[in-house]
Amino acid sequence: MSGQILLEGLLAGAMIGLGAVGLTLTYSILRFANFAHGELLSWGAYLSLSLSLAIGAVSGASLAPLDPFSVSVALILAGLLAMALTAVLALAVDHLLFARLRRRGATAIIVVMASFGASMALRSLLEFFYTSKPAYYSRELQIAMPLPGGIRATPDQLLLIGLAFVAVIAVHLLLTRTDLGRAMRAVSENPALAGVVGIDTAKIVRAVWIIGGALACTAGTMSGLLVQIRPYMGFDLLLPLFAAVILGGIGSVPGAMLGGLLVGLCEALAVQTIGAEWRAAVAFAVITAVLVLRPTGLFGRAA
Amino acid sequence: MTTAASAAPTAPLATRGLVAGYEPDLPIVKGIDFTLAPGEFVTVLGPNGAGKSTFVKAIAGLVPLHGGSLHLSGRDITGLPRHELVRQGLAFVPQTENIFATLTIRENLQVAAAVLPKAERQQRIDAMLAAYPDLASRPGALAGGLSGGQRQMLATARALLVEPKVLILDEPSAGLSPKAVSEMFARLVEINRSGVPILLVEQNVRAALAIASRAVILVDGLLRHDAPAADLAADPDIGRLFLGAHADGAAPAGEGTR
Numbered sequence: 001m002s003g004q005i006l007l008e009g010l011l012a013g014a015m016i017g018l019g020a021v022g023l024t025l026t027y028s029i030l031r032f033a034n035f036a037h038g039e040l041l042s043w044g045a046y047l048s049l050s051l052s053l054a055i056g057a058v059s060g061a062s063l064a065p066l067d068p069f070s071v072s073v074a075l076i077l078a079g080l081l082a083m084a085l086t087a088v089l090a091l092a093v094d095h096l097l098f099a100r101l102r103r104r105g106a107t108a109i110i111v112v113m114a115s116f117g118a119s120m121a122l123r124s125l126l127e128f129f130y131t132s133k134p135a136y137y138s139r140e141l142q143i144a145m146p147l148p149g150g151i152r153a154t155p156d157q158l159l160l161i162g163l164a165f166v167a168v169i170a171v172h173l174l175l176t177r178t179d180l181g182r183a184m185r186a187v188s189e190n191p192a193l194a195g196v197v198g199i200d201t202a203k204i205v206r207a208v209w210i211i212g213g214a215l216a217c218t219a220g221t222m223s224g225l226l227v228q229i230r231p232y233m234g235f236d237l238l239l240p241l242f243a244a245v246i247l248g249g250i251g252s253v254p255g256a257m258l259g260g261l262l263v264g265l266c267e268a269l270a271v272q273t274i275g276a277e278w279r280a281a282v283a284f285a286v287i288t289a290v291l292v293l294r295p296t297g298l299f300g301r302a303a
Numbered sequence: 304m305t306t307a308a309s310a311a312p313t314a315p316l317a318t319r320g321l322v323a324g325y326e327p328d329l330p331i332v333k334g335i336d337f338t339l340a341p342g343e344f345v346t347v348l349g350p351n352g353a354g355k356s357t358f359v360k361a362i363a364g365l366v367p368l369h370g371g372s373l374h375l376s377g378r379d380i381t382g383l384p385r386h387e388l389v390r391q392g393l394a395f396v397p398q399t400e401n402i403f404a405t406l407t408i409r410e411n412l413q414v415a416a417a418v419l420p421k422a423e424r425q426q427r428i429d430a431m432l433a434a435y436p437d438l439a440s441r442p443g444a445l446a447g448g449l450s451g452g453q454r455q456m457l458a459t460a461r462a463l464l465v466e467p468k469v470l471i472l473d474e475p476s477a478g479l480s481p482k483a484v485s486e487m488f489a490r491l492v493e494i495n496r497s498g499v500p501i502l503l504v505e506q507n508v509r510a511a512l513a514i515a516s517r518a519v520i521l522v523d524g525l526l527r528h529d530a531p532a533a534d535l536a537a538d539p540d541i542g543r544l545f546l547g548a549h550a551d552g553a554a555p556a557g558e559g560t561r
Contacts (some may be wrong), residue, residue: 052448179417182406196397197461198389198418280486297366 003149011157011265012240013029015222019293020244020256023216028251029208030102032111032141036093036301037216038234039122042078043088044217045233047128049137051085057147068155070138079221083214090213091206093118099103100158110279119235126231134228139220160222168257171211175253180207188251198222236280240267243283247290249297254296258298262286313377314338315500316362316393316469323361324371330369331357333524339469339502344495346511347504355504356398358521358531362502363386363395376468390418392468398477398504400460404447408438408457415461428551430489430498431460431525452483459490470494471502476510488514512536 023037055074065072097118101111144152175181187194187204194201216234223233243263248255267282290297316339324331331354340343347355360366362373363387366555372381375391383391403411411433416424432439435456446457455475462470467490469510476484484507492514495501505511512518521527528535 081364118429179413180415182410183417185406185410186403189403190400193397193403194414195385196363196389196395197415198386198465199414200384200386 003151005272007151007153008264008271009265009268010161010261010263011226012267013261014161015076015219015226016240016244016261016264017236017257017260018164018215018222019169019219019241020248020260021106021115021168021267022212022219023038024245024248024251024253024256025184025208026212029184029286030098030111030205032098032108033113033114033242035238036118036122037124037212038236038238039119040086040090040213040216041220041223041237042126042229042231043089043122043220043234044082044213046126046135046231046301047082047217047219048079048221048224049135051081052137053191055079065138067142069159070156071159072138072140072155075137079218083217084253085214086220087210090209091215093122094205109198123231123235130231132231134230135145136228153227156225160225162226162262164222164257166250167215170249171215174211180204184208185251198278200300201262232284239280239283239287240264243286243290246287247297249299252297252299255299259274307332309398315341315343315373316502317321317374318362318371319374320356320371321361321368321373323357323366325366325369328365331524332361334371334522334528337519337526339500340356342498342500344432344491344501344514344516345503346515346518347502347521348508348518348526349513353521354524356473357524359395359473359504360397362456363393363397363471365395365397366371389415389465392465394465394470396455396462396470396472396475396520398473398475402446402449402454402461404445405445406446408441408446408449409463411457411515412464415464416531418465426436427464427466428539431464434458434463436544450483452486455479455483455487456490458489459494466479467499469502470499473504474506475503476507485508509536 019041022040023034026034026037052072052075055078056072061076092150095098097114098111101114106114142156143155146152173181175185183194183199184204184207186197186199187201191201219237220234223237226262226266227233240260240263244259245256246259248257248259249260263283263286264284268276270282314464315319316337320333321332321335321337322330333354335358347358351357357366361368364383368382372379374380374391375388378391380391380393382390388395390552403414406414409428410433412428414422416428419427434443434528437453437461438457444456449457458474459472475487475491488510491501491503503511503515512535515532517528518528518530
């Protein structure tokens with residue numbers, strides 16, 4: 001019983017963590033809370049869907065699911081392409097909206113409000129193109145396998161937990177071991193000094209949108225695989241994402257992942273013990289508690 | 304006067320009619336002609352609010368220019384983005400927040416080394432660590448844990464890492480202990496003797512005149528006086544005329560202005 005809660009929590013948490021890593025990076029470098037980040041998840045999920053359908057149609061039925069997973073080669077290819085397209089979408093939104101505001105020296109609250117607008121516009125576009133009816137990558141039913149400790153999990157679920165961890169470790173290594181990563185951390189701490197030491201901050205901003213968009217697409221596609229694809233899926237995840245970012249400490253990648261896992265586990269626990277209708281309240285409780293008790297989060301700087 | 308217009312094309316650093324300020328209609332630097340000759344060590348002095356810091360920040364690309372031109376070793380670098388200025392050979396050490404506190408000492412050097420060709424980076428970082436034993440003893444430590452003097456050392460090492468054509472420092476003595484200040488100034492003399500021209504903004508007038516070869520005095524955004532440092536140091540009227548009533552005691556040794 002408790003093992004099953006743990007698994008549910010880990011799954012939701014890995015997904016939240018993955019989305020939160022992208023959010024914490026854009027938050028720390030662009031210095032505003034991007035409320036349109038959830039829509040990058042939704043767009044990523046829908047782009048994966050459309051591309052996998054397109055690839056499936058072009059290749060005929062030759063791309064069967066990779067046993068034992070429900071995931072097909074078509075969806076994997078589509079996912080990779082969708083990551084690139086979501087990154088392009090993030091860059092486009094920045095170019096059309098946020099970059100203009102930055103150039104004008106707009107205050108953070110103006111940029112946050114603009115991101116609200118972007119969020120609504122992007123979500124409405126999805127409803128326009130895809131309707132609000134839920135969609136699925138695969139109608140195939142998966143049988144949960146019994147695992148030690150009386151836990152049952154589908155192969156997809158285990159694959160996604162693994163994938164999330166690989167992605168987060170990759171981002172962490174990028175930040176700590178590469179020139180790009182060090183430059184990103186430098187810009188996040190002090191953009192003016194970063195320029196003085198020769199870092200092209202505009203290039204770093206582009207890199208952050210690309211990484212954030214690709215990670216959002218991964219998280220969105222994961223969420224679509226585990227539950228369903230809806231235009232509101234990303235928006236509904238926004239609160240848990242921010243809870244994870246703030247709990248982990250803004251700018252901290254390991255913090256965002258750990259925060260995501262903790263929020264996911266708390267949610268699963270709340271669903272079991274209090275009731276499913278309280279799931280959304282958990283993220284609120286976490287944000288409030290962190291801001292009151294430890295505003296710097298687990299590893300980062302103040303929110 | 305060494306600021307002859309004919310010297311501009313080849314001088315390591317030259318400004319012509321430089322106008323700068325945070326707001327276009329509120330210039331703080333109001334048209335400065337200045338030339339830094341090869342191997343020179345010039346200190347920028349002046350009363351509080353004269354525009355000393357704004358002048359060097361404008362050169363480093365941190366304050367918008369609204370007129371005039373900027374030349375580095377004969378190249379017109381007016382209006383280049385600040386990250387390009389470093390690549391052209393202009394190194395700047397800001398007065399405050401001049402290191403990345405959340406990066407390690409080595410990482411602080413690595414981010415700066417990224418403008419160098421890949422093959423030279425490691426060797427330049429090693430050379431800087433060798434020149435600053437205080438930093439070399441624990442390159443993996445977070446720079447945020449360094450003392451004021453060590454931070455200034457790291458900021459200077461980072462600026463020198465790229466072998467700049469010109470080194471500009473904005474009040475490096477601010478907030479340091481008297482011992483750290485004299486160490487810092489001894490370093491600057493050494494760096495200058497190795498051939499790097501230096502432009503130094505200082506509140507600490509006597510100490511600055513003791514190490515610089517020439518001094519320029521800014522008053523209300525204009526260059527009002529330009530003389531060999533030794534002449535100024537020997538002239539008791541200069542302080543009263545240009546540096547305000549408290550000139551001699553304006554900045555007691557080692558005391559910052561913050």
